[in-house]
Amino acid sequence: MSTTNRAFIRAYRHDTAQPEIAGGTPVIGVERRPEGQATAAQAAAPVVAVTANISGIVNRPKRSVPNAATEKRPLSSYIQRTQPGEKLRVDEAEQNAEFRPGTTVASFQWPAVCRAILQKCGPQLDQVTRLLWARAGAGNSLIGVFGLFCESGATTTTLCLASRAASRGRRVILGDANFRSPRVAAWLEAVPTVGWEDVLRHSAPLTDAVVHATDDNLDVLALGNQPAKNPQPLAGGLQATATAGILRHAYDLALLDLGPFFDPASQPVLFELVSNMGMDAALAVAGPEPADRRDLATIIERLDRSGCEFLGVIENRVVNKAA
Numbered sequence: 428m429s430t431t432n433r434a435f436i437r438a439y440r441h442d443t444a445q446p447e448i449a450g451g452t453p454v455i456g457v458e459r460r461p462e463g464q465a466t467a468a469q470a471a472a473p474v475v476a477v478t479a480n481i482s483g484i485v486n487r488p489k490r491s492v493p494n495a496a497t498e499k500r501p502l503s504s505y506i507q508r509t510q511p512g513e514k515l516r517v518d519e520a521e522q523n524a525e526f527r528p529g530t531t532v533a534s535f536q537w538p539a540v541c542r543a544i545l546q547k548c549g550p551q552l553d554q555v556t557r558l559l560w561a562r563a564g565a566g567n568s569l570i571g572v573f574g575l576f577c578e579s580g581a582t583t584t585t586l587c588l589a590s591r592a593a594s595r596g597r598r599v600i601l602g603d604a605n606f607r608s609p610r611v612a613a614w615l616e617a618v619p620t621v622g623w624e625d626v627l628r629h630s631a632p633l634t635d636a637v638v639h640a641t642d643d644n645l646d647v648l649a650l651g652n653q654p655a656k657n658p659q660p661l662a663g664g665l666q667a668t669a670t671a672g673i674l675r676h677a678y679d680l681a682l683l684d685l686g687p688f689f690d691p692a693s694q695p696v697l698f699e700l701v702s703n704m705g706m707d708a709a710l711a712v713a714g715p716e717p718a719d720r721r722d723l724a725t726i727i728e729r730l731d732r733s734g735c736e737f738l739g740v741i742e743n744r745v746v747n748k749a750a
Contacts, residue, residue, distance in 0.1 A: 526677035528637035528646050535615040535640045535647070537590070544587050555710070556591045558738060563680045567707030567736070569671060571604070573685040573697060574712045575722055580743035581712040582610050585684040593645040597679040600637070602648035604700055605686035606658035607693045609650035612638075622651030626670065627661040633673055646678070662699035671704035685709075688726060701733045708736040714743030 537545075545552070559570060572588065574581030582605065589601035603611035603623065612619065620635040638647045648670075655661060674681040685700060686693040688711065701709070709730055711718065718740045730737050 528639035529635040534642035571709040600646040602683040612649035624655040
């Protein structure tokens, strides 16, 4: 048994318990996988719950991103015309212009659960955002967040992460990519001119689907309130690729709520988005039960195929009052 594996087992046996919060408020914890490449044996190993030092997480090597950190690439460099004749809503003359959201409001109306989590779990959320900014600083700025299953709390967690990330004063956008159950716009009471699905149908510019909140220093790329019909072709279309390029060019960090991973209706769309948009990294949200290591092995395998780095698992734990 290697030194790394022995250390891993010792850490697992001395797992630190999560703090309890009265009243059943969710507690955010973060899990990681063992050091090195995601071999089959490592992917099947138990995960380690981390509550204090997320910056110490060791992941597999990140895939390289050309012109990262120090240089903004022109939007055309992100777009490959795979279908001759298909038109993009990206004008060459506008590629280097400042991206301006189509709608501006004073602030978003944050749900009560988000306000509670931001108040109670700020330090844990900041640990995660530090990791996200580290990745963004290396050029990996397009990051997806998904729940393991329905009702894992992925949307709530993504909202909270976006809020904490935006507090640093840099350009952050939160994208709703849960086509089967779009909620971000409704929860924040954000009303864009059009939904992102209309942009993906080539019927509107991307700016019309973005809402900027001045006080929150945050932009939201919103879907309409109704689930999109047959969203997989939209996720796999050329306009989704163009969206990814614009987000990389215009924002320091882009977080996309991808919906549940282990949902038969959502999973094909999630895979299409990760691959077609070239997402750099992803976080999973598990709750209220801890993530099963077999599920994590499946996630790691599927993300690896798309070159997407798996950053770890956020455990959205709800403490039982009777416990």
